[in-house]
Every structure is written in structure tokens, then in C-alpha cells.
Amino acid sequence: MDSHQQLFFPEDRPAERLDTFLSECLTDISRSQLKKLIDSGLITLNGEPTKASTKLKGGESIQVSLPEPEPTKALPEDIPLHILYEDHDLIVIDKPAGMVVHPAAGHSQGTLVNALLYHCNDLAGIGGELRPGIVHRIDKDTSGVIVVTKNDQSHQHLADQFKDHSINRRYLALVHGDPGRNSGKIDQPIGRHPTQRKKMSGKARNGKRAVTHWKTLKQYNVNRLSLIELQLETGRTHQIRVHFAEINCPLVADPLYGNRSRATALKDMELRRLIDQLPGQALHAQKLGFIHPTSGKYLEFFSEIPETLSDIITYLDQTSQ
Numbered sequence: 677m678d679s680h681q682q683l684f685f686p687e688d689r690p691a692e693r694l695d696t697f698l699s700e701c702l703t704d705i706s707r708s709q710l711k712k713l714i715d716s717g718l719i720t721l722n723g724e725p726t727k728a729s730t731k732l733k734g735g736e737s738i739q740v741s742l743p744e745p746e747p748t749k750a751l752p753e754d755i756p757l758h759i760l761y762e763d764h765d766l767i768v769i770d771k772p773a774g775m776v777v778h779p780a781a782g783h784s785q786g787t788l789v790n791a792l793l794y795h796c797n798d799l800a801g802i803g804g805e806l807r808p809g810i811v812h813r814i815d816k817d818t819s820g821v822i823v824v825t826k827n828d829q830s831h832q833h834l835a836d837q838f839k840d841h842s843i844n845r846r847y848l849a850l851v852h853g854d855p856g857r858n859s860g861k862i863d864q865p866i867g868r869h870p871t872q873r874k875k876m877s878g879k880a881r882n883g884k885r886a887v888t889h890w891k892t893l894k895q896y897n898v899n900r901l902s903l904i905e906l907q908l909e910t911g912r913t914h915q916i917r918v919h920f921a922e923i924n925c926p927l928v929a930d931p932l933y934g935n936r937s938r939a940t941a942l943k944d945m946e947l948r949r950l951i952d953q954l955p956g957q958a959l960h961a962q963k964l965g966f967i968h969p970t971s972g973k974y975l976e977f978f979s980e981i982p983e984t985l986s987d988i989i990t991y992l993d994q995t996s997q
Contacts (some may be wrong), residue, residue: 697726752794799829817956833969844965850958930957
């Protein structure tokens with residue numbers, strides 16, 4: 677059943693755009709979703725279809741008809757989750773390596789979204805669909821912290837934080853080679869690879885700006901490996917993996933951007949055995965910090981380094997002494 681509301685724009689109020697006024701009155705609905713409702717005729721002005729940009733001058737009557745969120749096509753699945761935090765606005769998950777975040781071709785089941793649809797019984801809907809709000813993603817074989825929203829208002833608030841680069845995201849990576857300094861910044865656009873469609877590249881014609889800040893934590897000179905801490909300023913697809921592959925420091929065990937010859941060149945057979953245990957690239961989303969959309973408080977969450985990567989770091993520390 678639709679939810680109907682009638683709003684009135686005061687006679688003595690200064691002129692204002694319709695969508696601006698509605699965003700103030702309907703705080704649970706994002707500006708983009710309001711525009712869709714207006715364009716589809718579910719929000720009318722004095723009983724007539726209108727536009728989001730219409731100027732209200734005083735005394736207008738606005739009719740709002742909100743459809744119930746439609747069920748998402750993804751199906752709920754009883755998949756265990758490591759939950760770091762949850763409330764009515766959002767949920768923070770420590771995602772294991774090997775789990776896809778969102779259903780896609782070839783991955784219609786077993787994803788984080790499938791698990792959340794089963795776990796969360798208080799989803800208010802995102803964009804008119806009853807689903808969790810994915811505001812950022814981490815690759816299938818990357819482990820670590822990810823935040824997911826439960827309603828439009830929280831989704832828009834977190835999306836704005838990601839857009840203005842105020843989210844605190846720190847990763848840990850093990851790479852081949854030495855970036856050359858103790859710290860630095862890679863500012864190189866990333867887009868779809870011109871010939872290999874599964875890959876992203878800094879050589880794309882229409883790449884978007886991508887910025888990765890990095891700091892070397894440890895260097896293992898015998899095996900020519902480096903442990904790197906990274907802070908993302910932007911969040912492009914495969915950003916860390918592409919940036920470091922293109923400065924000739926590919927992530928260890930990266931199946932898409934890695935250098936297999938550098939892995940097989942390692943003479944330490946125990947190290948090679950430990951690397952073979954990795955489910956994918958040696959990359960971990962270790963910390964995530966953001967402003968809570970309702971309380972306004974800064975929250976920060978940490979994820980322990982997964983055992984497969986921790987075992988490699990421990991071994992390298994022991995054999996490098």
C-alpha cells in the first residue's frame with residue numbers, strides 16, 4: 677500500500693526549489709530518489725505533475741505518494757557474518773577474503789548482500805528497493821572492514837562522506853619490490869583497460885582521478901618484499917592493485933595484476949608455500965572511520981589481519997632478523 681502525505685509551502689516563506697523543500701521535510705529520502713518520485717508523477721504540485729526545479733512561491737499544496745520498497749531480486753541466505761557494529765542506520769562487517777560484496781554475473785549467491793538480507797530485519801529500503809545500501813566495496817579476495825547502510829538517509833550521508841574523501845580508510849598490503857621511499861602518494865587516473873576488459877588501468881582514455889597515499893612499514897630485502905600501509909583518498913575499482921602494479925610493485929599473489937615470475941623466483945620454499953595459502957592478493961582493509969549519519973559521532977573500526985597473511989608476515993619477521 678502507498679503511503680500518502682500532503683505538505684504545504686508557507687505563504688510567508690522565501691521562494692525555494694521544490695526538491696530543496698522536500699529534502700527538508702522528507703529526511704529519510706535522498707535528493708536523487710525525490711527526483712525520481714517527482715519525475716514518475718508520485719509527487720505532484722497542486723494536483724499537477726511538476727519538476728524538481730520548480731520554484732515554490734508560497735501557499736502551494738504538495739501531494740506525496742510513497743510506494744512500499746520492492747523486494748530485491750537477491751535472495752536471503754543464512755551465511756555467518758562477523759559483525760563489528762550494528763544499529764538501525766547501518767551495519768559494519770569484517771568481510772572474509774573470498775566473499776563477493778554484491779551479486780553479479782557468476783556470483784548470484786553467497787554474497788555479502790545475500791547474507792545481509794537474511795540477517796537484517798529492519799531494512800527501510802534504498803532507492804525504493806528493499807536491500808542493504810552498498811556505499812563502497814572491497815574486492816572479493818580482499819578481507820577487512822566494510823560499512824553497509826539500511827535506509828536512504830544513511831546511504832546518502834555516507835555516500836557524501838566518500839565523495840568528499842572524509843572517510844578514513846587504511847589498508848595493509850604486501851608487495852613485491854621497493855616503492856623507493858619511506859612514504860609517498862600515487863596520483864594516477866584509473867579507468868577500464870583499453871584491451872583487457874576485466875582489468876583497470878592508468879592508461880585508460882577516460883580514467884577518473886585516483887589517489888593512494890602509502891607508507892613503508894617494513895622491508896624484507898632478502899626476498900625483495902615490502903609491507904605497506906595505504907590510505908585511500910579516492911576509491912576506484914582495483915585502485916591499490918593497479919597503482920602498485922604500475923609502479924612495478926605488484927601485490928603478492930594478485931591473480932589479475934600480479935607478476936607470476938617474481939613469485940616463482942622466490943628461493944625460500946617455505947615462504948612460497950605460505951604465499952600459496954593466500955586466497956588472493958595480499959591486501960587487507962584494516963581500518964574504517966566515518967561520521968555516524970544520525971548521531972554525528974566519529975566511529976572507527978579495526979579488523980585483525982587474517983591468519984594466512986599474518987603467518988607470512990610473522991615468517992618474514994623471523995627470517996629477516
